Amino acid sequence: MMTCSDNLLIGYDYDAWYGYADKIPITTDISTKTNSQTLICGMSGSGKSYLMNQYFARLCMQGGKDAKVYFADFKQDDTFAYLRKCPRYYAYDKSIEALDIVYEILHNRQSGEDTSHNPVMLIWDEYMANILALQGIDKKKADGIMRKVSEILMLGRSLAVRLVISCQRPDAAAFPTGSRLNYGVIIIVGAPIRSIYEMLIPKEYMDKIGNRQFKTGEGIALLQGAEMHYIKVPVIRNETKMQKICIDALTR
Ligand SMILES: Nc1ncnc2c1ncn2[C@@H]1O[C@H](COP(=O)(O)OP(=O)(O)OP(=O)(O)O)[C@@H](O)[C@H]1O
Ligand SMILES: [Mg+2]
Numbered sequence: 547m548m549t550c551s552d553n554l555l556i557g558y559d560y561d562a563w564y565g566y567a568d569k570i571p572i573t574t575d576i577s578t579k580t581n582s583q584t585l586i587c588g589m590s591g592s593g594k595s596y597l598m599n600q601y602f603a604r605l606c607m608q609g610g611k612d613a614k615v616y617f618a619d620f621k622q623d624d625t626f627a628y629l630r631k632c633p634r635y636y637a638y639d640k641s642i643e644a645l646d647i648v649y650e651i652l653h654n655r656q657s658g659e660d661t662s663h664n665p666v667m668l669i670w671d672e673y674m675a676n677i678l679a680l681q682g683i684d685k686k687k688a689d690g691i692m693r694k695v696s697e698i699l700m701l702g703r704s705l706a707v708r709l710v711i712s713c714q715r716p717d718a719a720a721f722p723t724g725s726r727l728n729y730g731v732i733i734i735v736g737a738p739i740r741s742i743y744e745m746l747i748p749k750e751y752m753d754k755i756g757n758r759q760f761k762t763g764e765g766i767a768l769l770q771g772a773e774m775h776y777i778k779v780p781v782i783r784n785e786t787k788m789q790k791i792c793i794d795a796l797t798r
Contacts, residue, residue, distance in 0.1 A: 552577040557777035572775045581730025586712040592736020593763040594712045595625040603788045606795035612664040615795045616644040620676035632796035649694045655705040667708045674713030677720035699728035735765035
């Protein structure tokens with residue numbers, strides 16, 4: 547049975563928020579029964595990092611004290627400047643170190659060498675830009691990194707290893723064939739960019755969206771490829787508290 551703490555808030559129902567000033571939570575199951583590998587997309591300024599920050603804090607709160615979190619911040623976004631001194635914060639070209647550590651944990655768990663089952667998470671802001679930059683330097687290395695990402699996506703759920711990735715457009719160049727479908731939680735924020743929708747949203751849902759317009763911090767959540775919601779990402783009420791949760795999670 548799913549416990550209450552397995553339900554992670556993604557945002558609030560967009561139509562209820564604007565239509566009736568009502569806050570109806572849109573949640574996703576983050577237990578190992580369900581795929582909660584997460585992809586957050588949207589153009590620059592659409593609210594990806596803002597959402598990632600609160601999503602990360604909620605995951606840490608629900609993962610409990612034994613969750614081990616790694617944060618890769620390729621762009622060194624101002625949003626995450628407060629994390630820079632944390633031991634498991636990996637800036638710019640160090641992002642791959644975080645991936646390597648998480649990948650090793652996955653493999654040790656898969657082989658049975660590591661029998662622990664605490665949640666392990668890699669939060670990776672600006673994944674696509676990171677891969678494109680690597681491809682420009684060393685294509686083989688970039689391919690190896692994408693393979694590791696794909697493996698985590700395929701094997702991570704039952705081993706309690708989770709990826710939360712953000713990028714502007716999830717082009718095929720950084721998402722090998724089919725890998726976009728391995729994200730159980732897909733969130734697209736900001737202005738509806740058709741090319742992004744076409745990459746991520748099944749055709750039957752595209753027709754439903756029609757000409758809906760979204761602003762920063764609003765958009766679409768697609769869960770398990772089968773359930774679509776329009777969401778409003780809330781304003782962070784207590785930024786200090788959220789930041790403390792994230793700092794603790796990258797430090798303990
Ligand atoms: N849900 C929201 N409520 C209120 N303000 C928001 C929300 N989402 C984003 N913002 C504000 O909008 C601005 C842009 O957000 P953010 O930096 O998260 O965008 P981004 O998609 O990460 O952009 P980039 O691709 O350039 O990094 C920020 O000033 C942020 O505070
Ligand atoms: Mg950002």
